[in-house]
Amino acid sequence: MSCLLILVAFFAASTFAAALPQWNWSWNWGSQKQLRFTRAGTFQIAIFEDLHFGENAWDSWGPQQDINSVKVLNEVLDAENQQLVVLNGDLITGENAYKFNSTVYIDQIAGPLVQRGLPWASTYGNHDSDYNLSRSDILAREHRYSNALTTQMVFGREAGVSNYYLLVYPSYGGQVPCLILWFFDSRGGFYYQEKDADGNRVGQPDWVDQSVVNWFQQTNARLSRQYRKTIPSLAFVHIPTNASQALQTEAGVDPNYQPGINDDYILAQQAQGWCPDGRNDGTCEYGAQDVPFMQAVTSTPGLMALFSGHDHGDTWCYKWNGVLPGMTVDGNGLNICFGQHSGYGGYGTWTRGARQVLITEEKLRHGVVDTWIRLETGDVVGSVELNKTYNHDYYPATPDTHTSCPTCNYTIVTPMPGTKRR
Ligand SMILES: *[C@@H]1O[C@H](CO)[C@@H](O)[C@H](O)[C@H]1NC(C)=O
Ligand SMILES: *[C@@H]1O[C@H](CO)[C@@H](O)[C@H](O)[C@H]1NC(C)=O
Ligand SMILES: *[C@@H]1O[C@H](CO)[C@@H](O)[C@H](O)[C@H]1NC(C)=O
Ligand SMILES: *[C@@H]1O[C@H](CO)[C@@H](O)[C@H](O)[C@H]1NC(C)=O
Numbered sequence: 553m554s555c556l557l558i559l560v561a562f563f564a565a566s567t568f569a570a571a572l573p574q575w576n577w578s579w580n581w582g583s584q585k586q587l588r589f590t591r592a593g594t595f596q597i598a599i600f601e602d603l604h605f606g607e608n609a610w611d612s613w614g615p616q617q618d619i620n621s622v623k624v625l626n627e628v629l630d631a632e633n634q635q636l637v638v639l640n641g642d643l644i645t646g647e648n649a650y651k652f653n654s655t656v657y658i659d660q661i662a663g664p665l666v667q668r669g670l671p672w673a674s675t676y677g678n679h680d681s682d683y684n685l686s687r688s689d690i691l692a693r694e695h696r697y698s699n700a701l702t703t704q705m706v707f708g709r710e711a712g713v714s715n716y717y718l719l720v721y722p723s724y725g726g727q728v729p730c731l732i733l734w735f736f737d738s739r740g741g742f743y744y745q746e747k748d749a750d751g752n753r754v755g756q757p758d759w760v761d762q763s764v765v766n767w768f769q770q771t772n773a774r775l776s777r778q779y780r781k782t783i784p785s786l787a788f789v790h791i792p793t794n795a796s797q798a799l800q801t802e803a804g805v806d807p808n809y810q811p812g813i814n815d816d817y818i819l820a821q822q823a824q825g826w827c828p829d830g831r832n833d834g835t836c837e838y839g840a841q842d843v844p845f846m847q848a849v850t851s852t853p854g855l856m857a858l859f860s861g862h863d864h865g866d867t868w869c870y871k872w873n874g875v876l877p878g879m880t881v882d883g884n885g886l887n888i889c890f891g892q893h894s895g896y897g898g899y900g901t902w903t904r905g906a907r908q909v910l911i912t913e914e915k916l917r918h919g920v921v922d923t924w925i926r927l928e929t930g931d932v933v934g935s936v937e938l939n940k941t942y943n944h945d946y947y948p949a950t951p952d953t954h955t956s957c958p959t960c961n962y963t964i965v966t967p968m969p970g971t972k973r974r
C-alpha cells in the first residue's frame with residue numbers, strides 16, 4: 553500500500569465529497585499536530601546536527617559562534633523547501649553550561665524555525681547531558697513552542713529522553729500514515745547534578761538502551777497490525793553504531809560511491825569507551841552494547857535509512873550489506889548516513905550545512921529517497937539517490953571545504969570562571 557493508492561482513493565471520493573480539504577500545508581495548525589506530504593506529493597526534511605550552542609559564554613567568541621550558527625539555520629532554511637526540521641543531537645555544549653540558564657539556548661535555535669512556521673523534532677546527543685544540563689529540561693524548554701514535536705515515549709533512567717516516533721500522512725488527506733519517523737536517544741555525556749564519591753561527574757552510557765530497542769520493536773509491530781501493512785520509515789540517532797565504523801575501516805569509503813567527507817577516521821561510535829560489563833574507567837575501547845540496536849534496525853521491514861551526527865568530519869552515506877569482517881550483525885541493505893556539522897560550536901571547520909532528505913510519494917513505493925547536503929555557502933554537495941544500486945552508482949566526489957567563524961576572535965580562550973583549569 554502506498555500513499556499513491558490512498559491518493560487515488562481520495563480523487564474518487566472528491567467527485568461526491570464537495571468539501572474535500574485543500575491540504576496546502578504540510579503542517580496542520582489545528583488541534584491535531586499532523587505532518588503531511590505537500591500537494592505535490594513531497595516531504596522534505598532538513599537535518600541540522602551538532603549545533604553546539606552555548607560554548608564559552610565568558611569569552612567573546614562563544615556568543616559570536618552562536619550568532620553565526622543562527623545564520624547557518626537561516627541561510628539553509630531559505631535555500632530549501634523543507635516541511636520538517638530535525639535537530640539530530642548536540643544542540644548545546646553542556647560542559648560549558650551554567651545551571652541557571654543552560655537550556656535558554658533552545659530559544660536561539662527555535663527562533664528561525666518559529667519565524668518560518670516550521671515544526672521540528674530533536675534527538676539529544678552526548679553534549680546535551682552534563683552536570684549543569686539536563687535532557688529533560690531541554691525537552692521542557694522545547695515544549696514552550698507548539699512547533700516542537702520532540703517528545704518522550706520511553707521512561708526510566710537507562711532509556712534517555714528523546715525516544716519517540718512521528719507519523720506522516722499522505723498529501724490528499726486520510727488518517728492512514730505513509731511514513732514513520734523514528735527518533736532514538738544514544739545518550740552519553742554525564743548525568744545531571746550527579747557526582748561520585750571522588751567528586752567526579754557520573755558518565756551516562758552512550759548507546760541506545762535495550763529498553764528502547766524493545767519499545768521500538770513492539771511499537772513497530774503494533775503499528776503494522778493497526779494499519780495492516782508495513783509502513784516505510786526513516787530513523788534518526790545522534791551517535792552512529794559500530795556498523796558505520798566497520799564500513800569505514802573494513803569496507804572503505806569511496807569518494808565516488810559514498811560521496812562525502814571522510815576525515816574522522818576512525819570514527820566515534822556508540823558504546824565507545826565502555827566495557828562489555830558496563831564499566832567506563834578508561835580500560836575499554838568498545839563494549840558492543842549497540843548490538844541489539846543494530847539487530848533491530850536491520851530487521852525492521854520498510855526502514856530505509858538511519859541518519860546520525862556526532863562525527864563532524866564524516867558526511868557520507870553507505871548501504872550496509874552483509875556481514876562485515878569482525879561483525880555479527882548482518883546488514884540488510886539499510887542506508888546509514890551522516891549529516892553535516894551545522895554549528896560554529898564543536899570541533900572542526902568543515903563548511904557548515906545541513907543534510908536534506910526528500911521523500912516523494914512516488915519513490916516511497918520503491919523504498920527510495922533522495923538526499924543531499926546544502927551548505928551555508930549556497931552550494932549543494934553529495935546529492936545521491938538511496939536506491940537498490942546505491943554503493944554501485946558513480947557520483948562526483950564531495951570537495952573537502954572549510955570555513956572559519958568570521959566574527960570570532962579565538963586569541964583569548966579562558967577556563968570557565970569559578971571552575972578549576974583541567
Ligand atoms: C499553497 O498554495 C498556493 C496557491 O496554490 C501556492 O502559491 C503556495 O506555494 C502553496 N504553498 C505550499 C506551502 O504548498
Ligand atoms: C548564561 O549565563 C552566563 C553567565 O552569566 C552568561 O554569560 C550567558 O550569556 C548566559 N546565556 C544566555 C543564553 O543568556
Ligand atoms: C554549574 O552552574 C553554576 C551556576 O549556575 C556554576 O556556578 C558552576 O560552576 C557550574 N558547574 C559546572 C561543573 O560547570
Ligand atoms: C565493530 O567494528 C569493528 C570494525 O571497525 C569490528 O572489528 C568489530 O568486530 C565490530 N564489533 C562488533 C561487536 O560488531
Ligand SMILES: *[C@@H]1O[C@H](CO)[C@@H](O)[C@H](O)[C@H]1NC(C)=O
Pocket residue numbers: 937939940941942945
Ligand atoms: C539509482 O540512482 C542512480 C542515480 O540517480 C541511477 O543512476 C540508478 O540507475 C538508480 N538505480 C536504480 C535501480 O534505479
Ligand SMILES: *[C@@H]1O[C@H](CO)[C@@H](O)[C@H](O)[C@H]1NC(C)=O
Pocket residue numbers: 961962963964
Ligand atoms: C583578538 O583579540 C586580541 C586580544 O584582545 C587582540 O590583540 C587582537 O587584536 C584581536 N584580533 C582581532 C582581529 O580583532
